[in-house]
Amino acid sequence: MLSSSDCLPPPCVQDILKSKHIEKAWFDKFGSYADDEDVAELYAAFGDLMAAQVTDRATPIPGVIKSVGLLRAMGVKLGSCSGYDERTMSILVPAAKKHGLELEAVEWLVAVSIAAEWLAGVAELRELRYAAV
Numbered sequence: 001m002l003s004s005s006d007c008l009p010p011p012c013v014q015d016i017l018k019s020k021h022i023e024k025a026w027f028d029k030f031g032s033y034a035d036d037e038d039v040a041e042l043y044a045a046f047g048d049l050m051a052a053q054v055t056d057r058a059t060p061i062p063g064v065i066k067s068v069g070l071l072r073a074m075g076v077k078l079g080s081c082s083g084y085d086e087r088t089m090s091i092l093v094p095a096a097k098k099h100g101l102e103l104e105a106v107e108w109l110v111a112v113s114i115a116a117e118w119l120a121g122v123a124e125l126r127e128l129r130y131a132a133v
Contacts, residue, residue, distance in 0.1 A: 013039050013046075051088045058095035065100050079105035 016022055017034040026034050034042075068078060080103050082089060093106055 013043050017042075047085060047087065050084070051091055054084075054088050054092045055095040058092055059099055060096065060101045068101065068103075077104040079103050082106070 014034075017026060017039065023033060026038075071078060082092075084092065089106060096102070
């Protein structure tokens, strides 16, 4: 099974850099088009920024805690499926818990599954595996 350390930037990063406006701006600034190394560097920097900011945005939306309580009272178990990487989720989950939001399962491998598709060069993953936190 893949881990977050196996993740490479998802195709969306490359897609953004290939959009006409961004591609031109990049070329005008750097004199060349973005390559795989640039994509990896941008993705890593974005991950650092996201991990640094996630605790500031961990406050649940008004009404969520009450709604979660009502659903639990009906026997519903709740989870979250995120596109965040493992590092970001390892920061976000405890921060949300401090605000009173604790879920039965938190899945972070959505980003890993996207990276796996990209790495494998296939349109679909035949098997998804999630890690519960």
